[in-house]
Amino acid sequence: ELKVEQNPLFLSMQEGKNYTIYCNYSTTSDRLYWYRQDPGKSLESLFVLLSNGAVKQEGRLMASLDTKARLSTLHITAAVHDLSATYFCAVDPFQGAQKLVFGQGTRLTINP
Amino acid sequence: GAVVSQHPSWVICKSGTSVKIECRSLDFQATTMFWYRQFPKQSLMLMATSNEGSKATYEQGVEKDKFLINHASLTLSTLTVTSAHPEDSSFYICSALWRGGLSYEQYFGPGTRLTVT
Secondary structure, three states, rough: OOOOEEEOOEEEEOOOOOOEEEEEOOOOOOOEEEEEEEEOOEEEEEEOOOOOOOOEEEEOOOEEEEEEEEEEEEEEEEOHHHHHHEEEEOOOOOOOOOOOOOOOOOEEEEOO | OEEEEEEEEEEEOOOOOOOEEEEEEEEOOOOOOEEEEEOOOOOOEEEEEEEEOOOOOEEOOOOOOOHHHHHHEEEEEEEEOOOHHHOOOEEEEEEEEEEEOOOOEEEEEEEEEEEOO
């Protein structure tokens, strides 16, 4: 059975701190995606990781992919309140069919 | 980036009635669109793949007679929830697949919140 598991599911942290969200998946995937969702809103695309060892950075967020370990990480540097949201990873296990399978989501709360 | 719209953004209906949700790709053509459902504080679950000019393919456990999908043009897919019940209350999100050469990306609509009373 295909599983995409995020850890942790809930994260409360202080501004200025660093933290990492982990995404493990159980099958091969062409790509790995990271999305952000604000309450009551749809998904905002953050990163698409295409190959083993891929690393992408945007502002205080950095995502990496290890396809051999079937693990992706989303690292938050010097968190600010505006980054409070739910973060999802997703994989495309069907060779480009784009039938995405999402992780459970990590609800991130950043306190002043 | 490409834009995908949904209409309505929210809808309240009575149990037993049907509701239609539209998903449009505004600045590109999409032969493939997807419909997801998200219950409160849960993840997104793929319901079905909508293919222009052919029947939709449904994921296991999704009733195709209850969730009717029509992809009549390259920019429009509709999801009709028939004989809605309170347990169908959810956030429905569509996406449209953009393809350009070897590149492709899925763009998500803003979602439709359905409440069945």
